[in-house]
Amino acid sequence: MIEARSLQKSFGKVTAVRDVSLRANDGRITGLLGPNGAGKSTTLRILYTVLRPDGGDAVIDGVSVTGNPLEARRHIGVLSHGAGIYPNLTARENILYFGALYGLSRQERERRTTQLIELLEMGEFADRPAKGFSQGQRIKAALARAIIHRPRNVLLDEPTNGLDVMAVRALRRLLTRLKEEGHCLLFSSHVMQEVAALCDEVIVIAHGTVVATGTPENIRVQTGESSLEDAFVRLIGTGEGLG
């Protein structure tokens, strides 16, 4: 479970996150929805301990990200923006490397890697250098790498970016499966349909603050709009591009 309270973060004069409080529960998929530049990525980066908040705190399974970032990291798996993996290593080696960094024994990380390669249907390219991977193959490898240590919480920054329809569907199936296993999933997106199709819970962010929370249906009703898209546009204010 992830719980954030009054997160704030500025870069120089630019305030990226003004005041974000949120909660993502186990066994649920929570979507962080907002236009480009709304503060989604910054919020996620604070949650996965790469950035320190200027104010506020977040707690992951009871561990504070500011108080004990090293311990908090053990409870999360992260698919960062762009899913960068090492081009000269094979997919399998990429995954094994992170397994080692998470402190898994050799036997354990090898077993777990083989298991993930099967689960994510990566068999065909698992032992090829990542250099020539498609975006879909890269994301699969990065995702396997992120959950090698069986984290309870999985954070994904725009995971569907650059994926074709088939890859998006495969990703959805996987996220749903993780949810059914009781994981807490939090992902950011600026694509409404994406969020509507997958999320149990939606958090809409604009200008660095949370403007609405609830189930997709809930949010639609709250704003009195007929579709989620209209509700979204209404929430973030007019004149804001959706990218």
Added chain:
Amino acid sequence: MSSILIVFIKEFRENLRDRRTLLSALILGPLLGPLLFALALSLNIEQGAAKSDRPVPLAVSHTDRAPNLLDFLHQYGVEVKPIDVEDVGARSAIREHRETLVLLIPERFGARLDSGEPSPLALYADSSDPSNGRNLTRVRVLLEQYGVLISRLRIQARGVDPLVLSPIVVQDVDVSTPAGRSVLILGTLSYLMLLTMLMGGMYLAIDTTAGERERGSLEALLTVPVRRQDLIYGKIFATCTYMMISLSLTVIAFALVLRHVGLERLGMSVNFGPLVALKVVLFVVPLVPLGAALMTIVAAFTRSYREAQTYLGLVLLVPTLPLVFASTLGLRPTLGLMAVPSLSQHFLITSLLRDEPVSALFVTVSVVVTLTVGGALMMLAGRLYDREALLG
């Protein structure tokens, strides 16, 4: 297994598969440098040796007008080729590259000599042709010597001791030892070794910092439960390893190659056996962590791979600066200078190769100071990795 070791192994292995790293760390630097160096050196030696022995070709017009002069020239290794031209013909022969040197003996040459009048001799050459300079100088010196010879004979004939014409005799006393004479060459040698060593780690330093950020893998790496310093230490150690391999290879290559270059023919001897090679590596190795940490710090602050390449190109020059100062100022090793990293290694290398005794105190100062500075830079790199600015 410690996290530092995990990062180290991964970086070492991954870069072993990178053609660019391999090429610069293990092939281009260590092998090409010594080979080019040897080639340039042996060409230099060949030319120097060959030129002094080779007869000087000289075309002479009207050979019949000065038989004694021609005998004299012949004696001193001038190959006289008789031709029949006057001023215009001599000029065009040079201009059209039919001849390189033409000596024109004027009419009444002998008669003027006999009567004690100065006798002009016209020597035609193209002074802008560099290959010609040596021969031109040689012929001119010989002609002047011939003039001196005649003047001495004339003085003697008038009953005066010819020694009065030489009030001063300059004697050149060269006290340099054969090995000492090779100082410029040895300076270049140590410069190339240090440069190659740095180059060996350059691509790794970039790849593990700016490269990793540009690929987007840094963000994910920073989410693992490992202290950020440990990540950067692992990366720096991998860079160090490549630098050490590069250094060892280049020293071995130099030791092998210099054997086949006839340095003795230039009057130099270089003492570069296996034991000396081992000592060279041992004395230079303390500089490895310093170089690796310095390059990593600079690369970590750049925005992209390309930018990092540009800045590291400059960093490569920093450790070589003291060498330039040392050779232009003619510095000799002192205890104070042994505390300057890279300069102290340069002094130690040259002393070893010149077969001079190496003071244990000097070695200790060099090693301790260099390692301390290197350690401090590594800690600084660790600190910097804790800053968010690093993510760019």
